[in-house]
Amino acid sequence: MNLKLYNSLTREKETFTPINEGRIGMYVCGPTVYSDVHLGNCRTFVSFDVIYRYLLHLGYKVRYVRNITDVGHLLDDGEDRMSKGARLNQLEPMEVAQKYANGFHDIMRIFNALPPSIEPRATGHILEQIEMVQQIIDNGYGYEQNGSVYFDTMKFIAENDNVYGQLSGRVVEDLLSESRDNLKNQSEKKHPADFAIWMKASPEHIMRWNSPWSVGFPGWHLECSAMSTKYLGKTFDIHGGGNDLKFPHHENEVAQNVGSCGHAPANYWLHTNMLLMNGKKMSKSDGNTISPTELFTGDSPHVTKGYSPMIVRFFMLQSHYRSTLDLTDEALQAAEKGYRRLMEANRVLQDLQAPANASAGELDKEINDIIDQAYAEMNDDFNTPRALARLFELVTRINGLKDGHLPAEEVSTPTLSLLKETFRIFIFDLFGLKDEIEGSDNGQGLTNGLMNVILNIRQDARANKNWATSDLIRDSLKDLGIQVKDGKEGATWTVE
């Protein structure tokens, strides 16, 4: 089985071959920490978390680098996002960055996303960025104007065939017609498609560093070029990010890397699609947004109730990372039911015992085939919705085995073990889900014991046809959010 992934660069699915066998370098553009992280960002990082987890599962040694941008994003009025956040809250820019970086990490932990191997910050790599600017100038692709340095896009295009525009499909002629004059220092550029790699700081600009050209700050696109090169080399395996970064950010990044060292940064570019709400991109800037916390608590006009982090994660897994995903209350309710069904089936499965006379029959083959298919889906560009579908096909089998509908003796002991292991691997290791029912119970031993006592009393009542008592117990537990399920082997319970 080999891994295929969709390369934005070629717009085709390609067989993945790492530069160094057994090792993968992966760079993902992280958040700009000027305000609370929003749910759209989370979707992208959850998507890459699953990709990271799957690559690890395949046995690769992965260096996963995800940056934090804490300087360089300019607003329309030319003010840096970080500076503005600092001014408004009377904080040091670094305090703003730290505050929201902390919040971002908290939310990532809540979503059960693994931390990256390295999480570099733009402000921690000013020297590397200055060096890269110098290299670009030395190679003839950068020019200075009044202390700012710009990338000479037209010259780069003229001297490097088919590099600029390959990612986004832009062509020079279109760029020519895209003259916009509302950007600061626009007049300093030789061409509208040129972009700043070093900006001279205006007097009131508080984020500033010394450089050969001026006291100023690096351009936005530069940080990723400099930091990916530093930690992953001039060319590495995978570069990822949100679709909205394709142009201009990633296009300019490629130009900077090629312009400074003659190498394209990455062999494979992966882009995640946008999270929508009401059919429109979820976005901080236009207010069409819901924060992770609001979604968890239900404190938002967009949802009728709160949805736990794992339900939201499950919801995201139900769509492919390259497709848009429309967030609606109805879809979340469906995800909640589906998530519970999957978790419940896993609990049932882990308790399943193979009968003594078990041997591989028709059902055994069926289960093995579905397991193989589930891995094949993941190998096909990390197709989590299809892999999930395979898991649900197994859920039907698991429940059938449990209630005796399907012949347990047709499933061999090794296959049952494999099924149990596969479920654990997919749900917990690859999808990164947690069983919130089990996880939320700190005193589980005690709770289990108490529940056994209660259910035994109810069983006695039922044996005596004392329906009033048995229903009282069931209804009272239901009020506490505990659901009692009567089965052939007695009653079981789950937290709703």
Add this chain to the structure above:
RNA sequence: GGUUGGGUGGCCGAGUGGCUAGGCAGAGGUCUGCAAAACCUCGUACGGCGGUUCGAAUCCGCUCCCAACCUCCA
């Protein structure tokens, strides 16, 4: 206007020349003291108009509609 990607059953969402996606909701049934859960069965969808083909939701053309990017955003 340019670039890119879409329009799939009540909802979400896969798929891609012939073979069941899956989840949720709905209908009928089994089980149960009743209920819940679970299991079984069911609906037969692919924007519109043409074309290619033995056969298209899947390929081609035209057309309508939507979104993202082109300005900070994952």
